[in-house]
Amino acid sequence: MDVLSRVREAGVIGAGGAGFPTHVKLNAAAEYVLLNGAECEPLLRVDQQLMAVYTDEIITGLVAAGEQVQASEAIIGIKGKHKDVIEALSERIKALGFESYVSIHILPDIYPAGDEHVLVYELTGRIVPEGGIPLAVKCVVINAETALNVARALQGHNVTETYITLQGDIPCPMTVKAPVGIPVMEVLRRSGIDDFTGYSVIDGGPMMGAVMNDYNGYITKKNKGFIILRKDHYLIRKKMMTEQQARVIGKTACEQCRMCTDLCPRYLLGHDLQPHKLMRTMKYMPGELAEAVTASLCSQCNLCEMFSCPAHLSPRSINGWYKGRMKEADIKYTPSAADYKTKEMRSYRMVPSKRLIARLGLAAFNGDAPLTNPEWHVKEVSIMLSQHAGVPAEPIVCEGDTVKAGQVIGKIRAGSLGAPVHASRDGQVVSVTDKMITIKVEAAYV
Structure with missing residues (x-):
């Protein structure tokens, strides 16, 4: 092969x-x-x-x-x-x-x-x-x-595991090797916290990750990290701002200083992405999608929102709102440039990681998270059929089937963008839906 x-x-x-x-x-x-x-x-x-x-x-x-x-x-x-x-x-x-x-x-x-x-x-x-x-x-x-x-x-090994960093305001920062399909909460508890009542969890990194609404999901091949912070932490409060709040505040408070644009990584590479202009459009003519078409160039890196804006506004959220509206209206951006040149000041406007971490209030948590390979004592694993860009995998097993770790249980749908999924543990299939396949793990793994 x-x-x-x-x-x-x-x-x-x-x-x-x-x-x-x-x-x-x-x-x-x-x-x-x-x-x-x-x-x-x-x-x-x-x-x-x-x-x-x-x-x-x-x-x-x-x-x-x-x-x-x-x-x-x-x-x-x-x-x-x-x-x-x-x-x-x-x-x-x-x-x-x-x-x-x-x-x-x-x-x-x-x-x-x-x-x-x-x-x-x-x-x-x-x-x-x-x-x-x-x-x-x-x-x-x-x-x-x-x-x-x-x-x-x-070497003949299918993807059945992933690596996840647990970091933040926790007793036990670590990076774990975790089987795909185990409950998210099983991983979160490795942080040393059992009661998450006073905490919030960011799925992914502090910049681009989102605050989780619940912890009842299952680990997928895409999981990379969980940042656990107290609910009153600045970063959590900032990320919990709704899109509607971001638009209302942006309309009234943006002073057009253009710091969001001057530090934008894509703008510095010569792209015509200028978040301060999108903030202006939101203020004066929010319904004019043609005036905001460059929002589609935004990578959602969140630097404008989490670092650049001196007024703590939300340009990234505004960009995202416009991207959603343009997708609904089937409006696409057509590049006008054939050649691109970086901005002359680019080398002076790149944001050092240490300064960013300090701005986010994370300096106290910027320590090691040693790689570990713990034992996982779970009775079931639930393999999501959509763990990738494209359409969900198509189940090829039925309830009652016996499967082995590494066995393909969902294939790529014909003519579609996707990836197969595999059992991460030996066991018996107990449920097959259009979203996931649940496997009861053999006693040897409990």
């Missing part, structure tokens, strides 16, 4: 949060394959530890991906502060005989260094066009955990 087929059958998806099926991304031709090791979201610790522990697998997975897309060069992007990881990568690249193909590029410790457009520019000097993807400039980007899963797929 070739690389593309094995990656597809293994259910490998983008592990950085978006969940785009990797077999689709690798079914292309590119000049560069780039490893996104930036992990620029504050407090998350997954990729940096995986690169230290599974160095050989991540390198070989990257090389396999590069060969699949016929890339002439593979580049690992990693922040200079991870000196031990850089040393390990350099040593193993040479030992594995890939030094003529794989190189390491030191990234500045800024946010959002892991944004695909920013990463491509930092590693290659190429600017992804407005509304485009890295392939538009002959680049393919995968993250560290995805490269690890590619390597494991080539």
Whole structure:
């Protein structure tokens, strides 16, 4: 079985949060394959530890991906502060005989260094066009955990586990290896907290993650981190602001200082995204969608909302509101530029991670979260059929079937974008719905 087929059958998806099926991304031709090791979201610790522990697998997975897309060069992007990881990568690249193909590029410790457009520019000097993807400039980007899963797929292992950082105002910060399908609450309790009455949980990183409404869900291949903070923390209160509140406050309080624009990562790359103008449109002519069409260029990195605005307004929420309205009206942005140049002041306007962490009130929690592989004592696992970009997987098992860990239980629907899903534990199927497949785990695992 070739690389593309094995990656597809293994259910490998983008592990950085978006969940785009990797077999689709690798079914292309590119000049560069780039490893996104930036992990620029504050407090998350997954990729940096995986690169230290599974160095050989991540390198070989990257090389396999590069060969699949016929890339002439593979580049690992990693922040200079991870000196031990850089040393390990350099040593193993040479030992594995890939030094003529794989190189390491030191990234500045800024946010959002892991944004695909920013990463491509930092590693290659190429600017992804407005509304485009890295392939538009002959680049393919995968993250560290995805490269690890590619390597494991080539060894015959399907994706049945993920790595999750637990961090925040908790007794036991850690990064855990967790089976797909176990209850979210089982993972949250590893933080050392049992009663979450006075806490809120952000699913993902502090910048782009959302506050969870309940904890009754199940772990998917896309889960990357849970940030646990007290409910009165500034970050929680900020994220709990509704879209309606953001629009009302923005209309009355925006003073058009344009700091949101001047620090916008996409604007600094030469894109015509100017959040201060979208705030102005919201104030004076909110219904004129044609005046806000550039909102579709927003990456939702949240820098404007969480760092840039001196009045603590919500430009990102306004951008998101306009994006939703334009999707409903089927209005699309058409780029007017053919060539892009970075803003002259870009190098002076990139936001240092330490300053961002301090602004978010997270400096006290910016410590280690050691990688662990705990035992999980669960009676059931529930495998979501939609864990990826595209349509849900199609169940191929029935209630009463006996399954083994790693067995495919949901396949890609014919002619659709998607990825298969697999059982993460041996057991018996007890329920099949259009949303999930629940497996009663064998007694040996209880």
